[in-house]
Amino acid sequence: MTKPPLTLYLAAPRGFCAGVDRAIKIVEMAIQKWGAPVYVRHEIVHNKFVVDALRDQGAVFVEELDDCPDDRPVIFSAHGVPKAVPAAAAKREMIYVDATCPLVSKVHIEAQRHADNGLQMIMIGHEGHPETIGTMGQLPEGEVLLVETVADVATVQVRDPARLAFVTQTTLSVDDTAGIVAALQARFPAIIGPHKEDICYATTNRQEAVKAMAPKCDAMLVVGAPNSSNSRRLVEVGARAGCTYSQLVQRAADIDWRALDGIGSMGITAGASAPEVLINEVIDAFRDRYDVTVEMVETAKEDVEFKVPRVLREPA
Ligand code: 2E4
Ligand code: SF4
Numbered sequence: 001m002t003k004p005p006l007t008l009y010l011a012a013p014r015g016f017c018a019g020v021d022r023a024i025k026i027v028e029m030a031i032q033k034w035g036a037p038v039y040v041r042h043e044i045v046h047n048k049f050v051v052d053a054l055r056d057q058g059a060v061f062v063e064e065l066d067d068c069p070d071d072r073p074v075i076f077s078a079h080g081v082p083k084a085v086p087a088a089a090a091k092r093e094m095i096y097v098d099a100t101c102p103l104v105s106k107v108h109i110e111a112q113r114h115a116d117n118g119l120q121m122i123m124i125g126h127e128g129h130p131e132t133i134g135t136m137g138q139l140p141e142g143e144v145l146l147v148e149t150v151a152d153v154a155t156v157q158v159r160d161p162a163r164l165a166f167v168t169q170t171t172l173s174v175d176d177t178a179g180i181v182a183a184l185q186a187r188f189p190a191i192i193g194p195h196k197e198d199i200c201y202a203t204t205n206r207q208e209a210v211k212a213m214a215p216k217c218d219a220m221l222v223v224g225a226p227n228s229s230n231s232r233r234l235v236e237v238g239a240r241a242g243c244t245y246s247q248l249v250q251r252a253a254d255i256d257w258r259a260l261d262g263i264g265s266m267g268i269t270a271g272a273s274a275p276e277v278l279i280n281e282v283i284d285a286f287r288d289r290y291d292v293t294v295e296m297v298e299t300a301k302e303d304v305e306f307k308v309p310r311v312l313r314e315p316a
Contacts, residue, residue: 006266008290013205017272018101019104022101027075027099028054031059036057039073040077041077042076044061044078049278078101080104082133103200111139153184169229170203171200173233206230213269214237221247232248238267266286268282
């Protein structure tokens with residue numbers, strides 16, 4: 001039987017960012033340096049495949065520092081942790097390595113600096129997400145106000161509208177965030193913030209590529225996990241940019257082939273925590289069923305790299 005033709009658009013950039021590369025390397029190098037088990041507080045990045053592979057190498061994933069023994073090293077995930085977490089590890093004299101992405105740490109420093117200058121902080125982020133918990137946890141409980149939507153901006157109660165600053169989660173929708181920032185600036189003209197927001201280069205680039213790709217596609221798949229904020233934003237961006245069938249898949253087995261019946265073009269991208277092997281698995285699944293022509297939709301080139309912490313570059 002001849003296979004139907006399919007143009008497969010591949011977004012670039014897609015998949016792993018520099019912060020994810022570094023975080024995974026930190027776990028691998030820690031296991032090499034100290035032997036197994038090495039504890040990891042929270043999924044190092046939001047991807048089951050990455051977590052399972054590291055578990056096979058000797059990582060033990062836990063949600064709380066209290067679940068770690070004193071005498072084994074612990075790594076904090078790429079999303080960042082409240083200040084109380086490294087403080088508690090230090091008090092227990094544990095070896096700990098912080099795999100927080102440097103671009104998240106930068107936001108932590110910003111929040112602290114504004115608070116030191118006497119400004120009340122507002123965070124634009126998703127409630128309950130570990131990055132939001134980590135960034136808000138740079139300051140004492142109740143000091144950072146959270147807004148998630150434009151509607152929240154209308155009701156947020158501030159101490160002094162003249163002494164305010166904002167920070168954001170790094171993985172938000174660029175367009176939604178612009179709306180929330182505009183609403184903040186309209187209600188609090190004196191509010192201080194970053195140039196635009198704290199959304200990182202990788203989030204911005206992956207959303208831009210999807211915007212360029214989506215209008216050409218009958219359907220679009222984002223390889224990523226359901227708890228991955230940046231991956232879920234890519235699904236939304238694709239739908240808004242004109243590709244009505246925009247879905248998240250963890251791997252090829254998740255593809256709903258019946259829903260794709262009759263398509264002639266397909267877009268594929270991946271969140272910052274999704275490994276290339278899973279993207280290739282998805283592409284191969286299309287090659288099995290279609291006569292595929294691959295076309296790249298490249299909107300940026302990335303060459304960002306982050307060093308691992310010094311303790312892992314030194315001999316044991
Ligand atoms: C840390 C910061 O934040 P999100 O849920 O998108 O995290 P994920 O692990 O999916 O992606 C990597 C990452 C980690 C992104 N920003
Ligand atoms: Fe860092 Fe951005 Fe990657 Fe998050 S998505 S880990 S902030 S580079």
